[in-house]
Amino acid sequence: MIFKFLLLLIIVSQLLTAETYYINDKTKNRIEQKYGSGTLKRIGALLRLMNRLENKSERTKLEEVNRFFNQFRYISDIQLWKQKDYWATRTEFIYKVAGDCEDYSIAKYFTLKQLKIADKKLFLTYSKSLKYKTAHMVVTYFKTKRSIPLILDNYNGKILPANKRKDLKPIYSFNGQDLYNAKQKGLGAKVPYGLQKNKKWLNLLDDIKRKKR
């Protein structure tokens, strides 16, 4: 068992260094210390997926990423984090293997963005679930600025165009990164003014790095 695990680690680390998406050793140690080796294993799986998807079509990327995160369990913030409204980072989401609609949306949004899907095509959209009568958040994808967006959410595992989702009513859309920054500020994270428009800031919050090619 231990042998197998070590072997896996070696393979993972080799993969990590060889591939586009990776986490560095320091981060790895930190994650293992803080969340345990299980979390590290699951991050490894996500990395493998991302590396596989690197040169695939946008549609494939949407399908695979949506499928990967939809495996996680839905649990409300109050149950999971003992807080009314908590936005988990992607690493925390992977650690818990559970979360609410915002956690799903954010994890999907940032993963897709890292997979080089353009900013202007992806939005975080506040909407209302007509079925459950609750506030909801989904990721919307616009192939062109006039096309009907595709909806990625955790209620329906399938990616459907908006007009096929009669259970949802759109309220308001945000550029994902602006919204995330604003929310982190609200949660008390320090967001220096000069860095707000800088992409490096996002990298600071994210454990997964992308190699420059």
Added chain:
Amino acid sequence: MSLKNQIAIIVLMLLLITLTTVVYKSFNSTSLYLQSQLQNDAKNSATSLGLSISTVENKEDTSTIETMINAIFDSGYYKEIKLVDIDDKIVYIRSNPNDVKDVPQWFIKNFTLVAPVAQTSINDGWMPFATLSVQGNLGMAYFKLYNEFVELIALFAIIIVISLTILYLILYKVLQSLDKMALQAKAIDNNQFLINDVIPYTTEFASITKTMNKMVEKVKIIFEKEAKALQQYHTLLYKDETTLLANRKLLTMKLQEYLESEEFSTGSLIMIHFANLIDANNKLGHREVDKLLISSAKIFESLMPDSSHIPARLNGTDFAILTPLNKNPKELIEKILIELKIILENSSIVVHIGSSTYDMKDKFFEVLTRADDALSKAKAKGSFTYNIVNDNDQITMGKVEWNELIQKSLKEKYFLLTYQDVHYKGAVYHSEAYIRLNYENKVHNAGFFMSMVEALGYTVSIDRFVIEEAIESNRKAVAINCSIDFIRDAKTYNYLDTVLKNSEISVSFEIGSYKLLTYLEEIKPFVEFVQKRGAKFGVDNLNENIQNIDLLQHINPDYVKIDKQYILELAEVDSTKKNSFKELMDSLDIVIVATTIENEQSMIELKDLEIEYFQGRYLDGL
């Protein structure tokens, strides 16, 4: 540049650097903060306005949307609110020209603030409909920034003023001691013994001051020791041991000197004989009689107007008083008799006084003989009596006639100058001017008219006449004797200022040594004044007044003139076999001019004593 200014410049530069950095930092952070606030406000407005617009049912009819934008724009402070559709066509725009009141244009030009633009997209259902941009107005930010800028600059100015003031006060206090040190150094250079009583607080300055003080004290002690030795030699040579009056030797020298002199060649010689001294010695004892003689000497001294009048003890029983310029000593003699009578009342001692006038044409022994004759006649008259012999050979003129003569002589230039050179290593050091009067086809020297000039108050006019004539004389350097009246005259300083400025030749002013002690405070500023204007100052006829040599360090003359006799005699009694007088004068940087050089022999002797400046008939007759 003075130390004070150098330090001030360094401190000012440090202050400027520090304060500029502080102001820049504070200004920068304020401007960053203001921009961040503007961004947040713009973002909040954009989101809430966007949310309202997305609830409008019929978005084709833009009137509702426009009203919403108007409501937000008018109730807030924005530069621009703009709604652009997905084809980048402007649906609606409101903007406010960038008109910032109360902030000068140069400020806006130099400190550019960027108003952040917040953007949000508005959907119609799931579909994007338009983009809303909101830009906050910079007016408030500029206003705040400008106010802060003005406050900072004001604060900056106040800090600089306060710190420079404090700095100057401290520097002033510290450097005051430095100024004093500089003054002391200058005094040392001038051979003056200045002690700094206030030791500065700053340690380095304190140690320098202490060292300088020590040095000055040492030199001063050496000087005083030498001066004391010289005074001792002087006493040994020229003083009567008991009464400390001049002895016979000095009186003889002075009488000879006066007879040959310009100023004092007329006057009286008074002889005073104390009779019954042997009897008194037997009755009262030697000591008591000496006491009486000393008291008598004190009386003589107290009646002398200045040190040109010389009381002397010739032998055990005879005293004499030489009173130059006084041809009628009756008043003086009567005063002496009254006072002597009082102190000699209880003794058997009695006094007889005989007096004879003298004149420049007299021989030395003639004067002595005449005075002795006068005394013999007084003795015949009885105790406490006197007898005055006048030579009636004098041109007898009243004050009125004299007044006319002097006025006329000044106007018609009957006065004329003659010169005697002072030689130094084969060259002429200067030519001393002597005044003469051409009266009735005969040239008279100063002795003839000087006492009347003084009595009638013409000294200042005569001195000015001499100065003006001497300066016009085409000689390289002239020396002029000036009177105390001239020095004390209120107009003299202004007069000399003009004269010396226009003079092309070197001028020396001289004053007789017997006036030094009495008029020290008037002479000191005069010397400083003329020396500052490039003229020299000399003390004439130092002679027996050598005992007041310590006065010279206060006056700081360029040279002294002294009868060669005194130099030679002092050198003879000098037990250390070195010339104390010469050493003293060297230590004060004073040139010694030996006068009355009448033959080569005395010049050779003086040269052995390292005397190099000579004046006298042997070198240059008058």
